[in-house]
Amino acid sequence: MIVVEWLQFIIGIGFLLTGLGVFVVQVFGVFKFDYVLNRMHAAAMGDTLGIGVSLVGLIILSGWNFTSLKMALIIVFLWNASPVSSHLIARLEAITNPRLERHCEVKEGVTEHVWDENQKEIIRTQKAEEEE
Amino acid sequence: MSRKLSEEEYNRQRLVRMKHWLSGEKDLYLDNVEVVLDGECEPDKRKLESYEHDLDEMKTRTYDTEHNRVYRFFQRFYKMAAVLCCVALVFILIMEVSYLPPIGSASNPASNEVAAKYIEDGLQDTGAVNIVTGMILDYRAFDTFGESNVLFIATCTVLILMRNDKKKGKGSAEEEERRDSHYEPKKDAILQMGARILVPIIMLFGIYIILNGHLSPGGGFSGGAIIGAGLILYLNAFGFEKTERFFTEKTYKVVSFGSLLFYCLAKSYSFYTGAHHLESGIPLGTPGAIISSGLILPLNICVGLVVACTMYAFFALFRKGGF
Amino acid sequence: MEHPWIFISILIILSILLFFCLIRAIKGPAIADRVVAVNMMGTIVMVIIAMLAVYMGEGYLLDICLIYAMISFLAVVVLTKVYSGVYLEKIATEKKRRQKEALSGKPEKTEEGGGRA
Structure with a gap:
């Protein structure tokens, strides 16, 4: 039985260390890249892969009980929530950056639908904004 | 022998007027208290100049x-x-500060017999495994009742300050909300899909925390905050049209008032019966089971409902000026 | 736990990473940078809480972890929504002002509005 315990310990710590490595890479990437949309690529890696691997390691370490069930729930929750928040942040950047094509390829400009007070639609394109 | 009142006389009676006033149909002070100008006022130019x-x-x-x-x-x-x-x-x-007793010394006034009594007899008296919940909802339940009332009063004050009464046309709540959050991105399909999956999980988790308040950390306040957060997420994803189908001002009134009333009655009963070492008649159950520890579970549910409604009401009032 | 030093060292490294995230959140030129950094900090704090729960053998700490995940997600949702709304409103009012000036034909010295905050 002692072999199984040691195996559990080693596999769990291995997963945990892998997660730690992913977090180090994440923070390194956030400092290495220059632009938000590139940085988000590194940050989202830690949000899904890093926390997933770490929590799997912790589940293996703690064994089969209610605690590990809650950790699995956290993984499910984050894998649903993290892409949504990444999408929202990317959208915020695309809306608020007037010089988007400097950093990435933009075909025909990003269109954002804006209504004025009389419900008449103004379609704002980034290219048009640039020409003014 | 009763005399049949005419319609006009009946309406003039004090009780009837009070009923009208309570149901909000008529404001008695409208047009009676405010100062009304009679005639145009002509400004005197020379006086004005001298004032300036x-x-x-x-x-x-x-x-x-x-x-x-x-x-x-x-x-x-x-x-x-x-x-x-x-x-x-x-x-x-x-x-x-220099006169204060040293931290952690046994002769401090803080480490007296009260804390020792709570720790020793808490499980036996209240039946709650979580001593903190047993303390705030049993020994000091009146304090928690005051806290819930403070939340309720705070919402009432915000309601008085920010509520928008106009039903339609310019300056109404819908109009203000449309103008205020007009430019915000709405109907984001990805956010809606995420909310559709996440909101039920959040609600279930909040209910779990409230129901397990006497067994594990948590309880009414934190569970209510989580349910409120779920409601706010739903509101952000789907907008006011969807939330108004299940949460209106009437819902808020009924839920908070009902929970506060139940809290007050239950706690008064248990104080009355418990204070004189009478039998309160409420079984404590086995410690560790969900249905145990007497009144703590229903009181936790009441506090959770009040907190959830307050969280959502604050957000809605500051966004729109209504529910 | 036979070897607590492994947990302690991993926790120390994570807290150093947290510090770097804080630097990014302070330095970040755009608002999106800051939101990304804060989101990252939330993830690392969640891992720290989960590790503490296993290390101390107290399962209830995971409830706090789950609450943390919810609150940080909600913060990102509300923050991005409100901020992009404010920005677009600023742009629209600037545009309307320019149109009005072009109509009246009275060019005035205007400061560049709607810059990056």
């Missing part, structure tokens, strides 16, 4: 800091007084 002249003169004299000796004196005096007050306050506080 006086005002200008006063301003130039007051803010002429070069020659105003009193002003300069008070400027210096205020600075000196501020420094003196601060130094004196710091001195007093340091003196105060």
Whole structure:
């Protein structure tokens, strides 16, 4: 039985260390890249892969009980929530950056639908904004 | 033998008027208290000019800091007084701290028999495994009742300050909300899909925390906050049209008032019966089971409902001025 | 736990990473940078809480972890929504002002509005 315990310990710590490595890479990437949309690529890696691997390691370490069930729930929750928040942040950047094509390829400009007070639609394109 | 009142007389009766007032149909003070101008008021040009002249003169004299000796004196005096007050306050506080007993010593006034009694007899008295919940909802339940009331009163105050009464047309709540959050991105399909999956999980988790308040950390306040957060997420994803189908002002009123009333009645009963060492008649159950520890579970549910409604009501009132 | 030093060292490294995230959140030139950094900090704090729960053997700490995940997600949702709304409103009012000036034919010196905050 002692072999199984040691195996559990080693596999769990291995997963945990892998997660730690992913977090180090994440923070390194956030400092290495220059632009938000590139940085988000590194940050989202830690949000899904890093926390997933770490929590799997912790589940293996703690064994089969209610605690590990809650950790699995956290993984499910984050894998649903993290892409949504990444999408929202990317959208915020695309809306608020007037010089988007400097950093990435933009075909025909990003269109954002804006209504004025009389419900008449103004379609704002980034290219048009640039020409003014 | 009763006399049949005519319609007009009936309406003039005090009780009927009070009923109208309570149900919000008529404001008795409308048009009765406010001052109404009779006739146009004609401004006197010469008087106005002299007033303005006086005002200008006063301003130039007051803010002429070069020659105003009193002003300069008070400027210096205020600075000196501020420094003196601060130094004196710091001195007093340091003196105060030096007289305090050392941290962690056994002779401190904080480590008396009250804490020891709670820890020793808490499980037996309240039936709650979580001693903190047993303390705040059983020994000191009246305190928690006050806290719930404070939340309710805070929402009422915000309601009075920010509520938008107009039903339609310009200046109504819908109009204001449309103008205020007009430019915000709405109907984001990805966010809606995420909310569709996440909101049920959040709600279930909040209910779990409330129901397990006497067994594990948590309880009414934190569980209610989680349910409120779920409601706010739903509101952000789907907008006010969807939330108004299940959460209106009436829902808020009924839920908070009902929970506060139940809390008050239950706790008064248990105080009345418990204070004189009478049998309260409420079984405590086996510690560790979900249905145990007497009144703590329903009280937790009440507090959770009040907190959830308050969270959502604050967000909705600040966004729109209504529910 | 036979070897607590492994947990302690991993926790120390994570807290150092947290510090770097804080630097990014302070430095970040755009608002999106800051939001990304804060989101990252939330993830690392969640891992720290989960590790503490296993290390101390107290399962209830995971409830706090789950609450943390929810609150940080909600913060990102509300923050991005409100901020992009404010920005677009600023742009629209600037545009309307320019149109009005072009109509009246009275060019005034205007400061560049709607810059990056």
